[in-house]
Amino acid sequence: MEVDRVDGRTPNQLRPLTCSCNVLNRAHGSARWSQGDTILLAAVYGPKAGTRKNGNPEKASIEVIWKPKTGQIGKEEKEYEMILERTLQSICLLTVNPNTTTSIILQVVNDDGAVSFLENYVMFKMTYLTKKVQLLPSAINAASAALLDAGIPLKHLAVAISCGLEESGSVLLDPTKLEEQKMKAFAYLVFPNSVASILPEASLQVEGELLEHGMITSVTHGVMLVDSYLHCLERGRSASAKMSDFLRRSLQSRVPNDLPKTG
């Protein structure tokens, strides 16, 4: 079932991705990530001495601060912070720098709400209860690019993708805000990045399953069948491989390649 998307994409096509690192002078690591019109800026400070209150001194602690584009900080922002904190805690190696705190600050630069005022008003009437959750996948991608830039020890990277389920039952990858509002259900999935390994695929196993088939986080909204969810997972996983490649390539272009070798 071929669905016509507003911006002309195929159901499996992602929005154009850009990633620039080291954009902030004072932050220890920073990244600006954009997917289509959704732009997020992530800054990492740390590791700094001292753990947070009631933190485990044998592990590093991660602190996330979410800054919305407009408005005050409320429960929504706290929820994003909590989801991000748990996701990033699972990718960071917490035992390498015990008793330290790493702070990650996310600033929403643009929210993919590029509609005219009138449309905005009409939308507002219908959707005042809808959360701005479509920022979450971009936020996770921005945060993991910033952690990479800061040199925080990581087990692997986190790659996030959003999948939406339409009324007709077809799955769309990376929906824009408009598309998302018309959907029956959607899921935000975070996968580990695809690793380059010298081992043959079969031996990279964790408890009998390939490491790449793991999943870090899944946030779902709406009602969907189990089969549709598994379908989303499949599509999401293949798209995450493309995003991992993108991250790897953007990293390669940054590393200068003719510095003298220091012994």
Next chain:
Amino acid sequence: MVADSKSAFIDQTVVPGDVVLDLSSMSNHTIKLGQGLRQDGDVISVMKAGKLRFSKPNKYWVESSNKRYVPCVEDTVLGIVVDQKADNFLVDIKGPTLAFLPVLAFEGGSRRNKPKFEVKLNRVFAFLKMGVSSSFTNKQGLECHRTENMVKSAGISSEKVLLLLFSECRFFPFSELNIIYFPSQVGKLLYVRVVKANADMNPELSCTDVNGKAAEFGPLKDGYMFESSTGLSRMLLSSPTCPVLEALGKKLSFEIAIGLNGRVWVNAEAPSTVILVSNAIMTSESLTGVQQRIMVEKLMQRVQ
């Protein structure tokens, strides 16, 4: 045998999670892992993004340039004294934790001649403006009660002084407490050597070399310090001499101390020389050797 077991990713960019070595096929070898690699069961995987490097016979590490520093033994770094305890100075070296510098770790150090690195903490100017009210128009009615406090680490804290003043102003109606806060430079800049660096403890430093001599370590007077990345420091310290330093050294005379933690200190007779050298070094980070020489030549032409 050794050639077969080298990683296929040497000199390539690696990303966290990449598996670079499989230990199950090398049972009799010893491998030394440097920065950025960890052992995960039977494989060696990458923790940080960067280029994988190999040095004979068996050292692997990931080379990356960051703004923060990971303390390693026998590194020479530039630290700033933050505080003084009974036995140690607390020194900031841009790492995850503060480092300890024992008070005796100086040449000829003993309990009697302890070095003094004064730590000037923040200055607080606070004053009570009394008798300020919109209904008062007389010009003589304003009294200024001004308190100047330079806080020493052993003295009363600035918060207590402020509390005192605040409690005072409650007794005077129509008074304002104005607080002006001047953060000032903290502590001395030291050129030190890292003696101990374990993950779980604060690193330990020393101002002497291995034999106990001072050998250029210690406080750095005058000059100018700037911070950049660890990659720039490594490039400046590489041998043969880094092109930018060579080119600058041919025309100018200056003194320089490079810390592997990303801090660089420059001193020269004229401030203009210091500015020139610092700017040239900061710009040279992203340039190749040839570009660095051209940049320095152009700078010299403009100055002379």
